Amino acid sequence: MDLNIITIIIAVVALVAGIIAGKFIFAQDTRKRIDEADLQAQSLIKEAQLKADTYKKERELEAKERFVHLKSEHEKEVMERNRKVLEGENRIKQKELTLNQKTEHLERQIKENDAIKQNLNRQIEVVNTRQAELEKHQEEHTRRLEKISGLTAEEAKSQLVESLKQEAHSQALGLQQEIIDEAKQKANKEARKIIIQSIQRTASEQAIENAITVFNLESDEIKGQIIGREGRNIRAIEAATGVDLIVDDTPEAIVLSCFDPLRREIARLSLQRLVSDGRIHPARIEEVVEKTRRQLEEQVMEIGERTVIELGIHGLHKELIRIVGKMRFRSSYGQNLLMHSREVANLCAVMASELGLNPKLAKRAGLLHDIGKVPDEETELSHALLGAKLAEKYGENPAIVNAIGAHHDEMEMQYVISPIVQACDSISGARPGARREIMQQYLQRIKELENLAQAYNGVEKAYAIQAGRELRVIVEADKVSDQDSEKLSFEIAQKIQTEMTYPGQIKVTVIREKRAVNVAR
Incomplete structure (x- = not known):
């Protein structure tokens, strides 16, 4: 019994000792952990302080950099404003200088103008004085003339006007009498023309006679001169007059073919002058044709004047007289x-x-x-x-x-x-x-053919020849090239084919001539 109690006591003591030892160990372990925790806390605090110091320094550096940047920008703006202010001041100074110069110049001009004005005023006074003196002299001279002639100035003017009227009236009567005498002298010639034209109205070959003119030659040798070397003379005549020259085997004759009587007459008279002169070359041909055209215009005016005189029509405008004269060459x-x-x-x-x-x-x-x-x-x-x-x-x-x-x-x-x-x-x-209706239709077709070609740009002249079987188009060398000439010929032919009605076929010839002209002085 006692042993068990002792054992129990020993066990209890051992248990108490174990508990005490465990508490001591736990306390040591807890103190150790607390110490470690303190150390960790101190290290974390130090680390946080270091980070806080670092962040603070970085923010301070950024603030300093931003301050420096803003300061530099402000300084630049200040410098730019100062520069603009200086430029503005310089411009203002320059303007002030210019204004001062202009002001001085205007002041000088004003002074000069005042001097000129004073000089002009003096001259005007002198002129007025002399004008008054001249008027006095003129009045005195007029009084002397009236005293000498016994007439006043108005009476002298009336007599002078009356004498001029009588002289003009007498001259007009003389001119009228001369015109009447001239008309009487040419009456027989005009009568013969009327008879010939009356005969032609009843002729069977009306269209042919109205479309051709036969030019008679003294000999067939002249045909070669008219044709010229490689045909240059005959081409020049046709280009200048628009008339087709037909040189065939007909002895001592050349046929001039054209629907326009005015062109045929120009060509006939030009050929007559060229053959009489003997000098036949392109330059001479152009000169003679131009001269003949001017003379024919004068002849047209004479025909118109003779017509109105014979009919007893007076006071007709000159342009209407010219139109009446042109009727002679139209049908x-x-x-x-x-x-x-x-x-x-x-x-x-x-x-x-x-x-x-x-x-x-x-x-x-x-x-x-x-x-x-x-x-x-x-x-x-x-x-x-x-x-x-x-x-x-x-x-x-x-x-x-x-x-x-x-x-x-x-x-x-x-x-x-x-x-x-x-x-x-x-x-x-x-x-x-x-x-004859047929002739008018033929002339209308020929005119339409020429007008169709003249509607193109660069075309100088267009002539329908050989009774409308050929269309010759003369272009300006400065506006139409050789390639354009070929294209123009094709386009005109196509347009004739699509827009016109005609018998047979029509040949389209485009002529481009380049001339180099210089004058030696």
């Missing part, structure tokens, strides 16, 4: 236009006299009723409306203007002479053999 449906107009004028005068109207006014309207058929420029207006426009332009009576525009019912008839002109025009054109 209407194969009928000579001037002869037709003269015939209509005479018929109108007879009919107006029978009706108790003004025969002179009717004759004037009859002569001018077809002036629209010979315009200087092509227009889309009909010949009646164009003629009325021309008559109105050159100051004709409104009754004449209306008669011209209404003779084909294209205007309303407002005067009595209008139906008279229309009736007389129909009478003249309806005579047997007076007109």
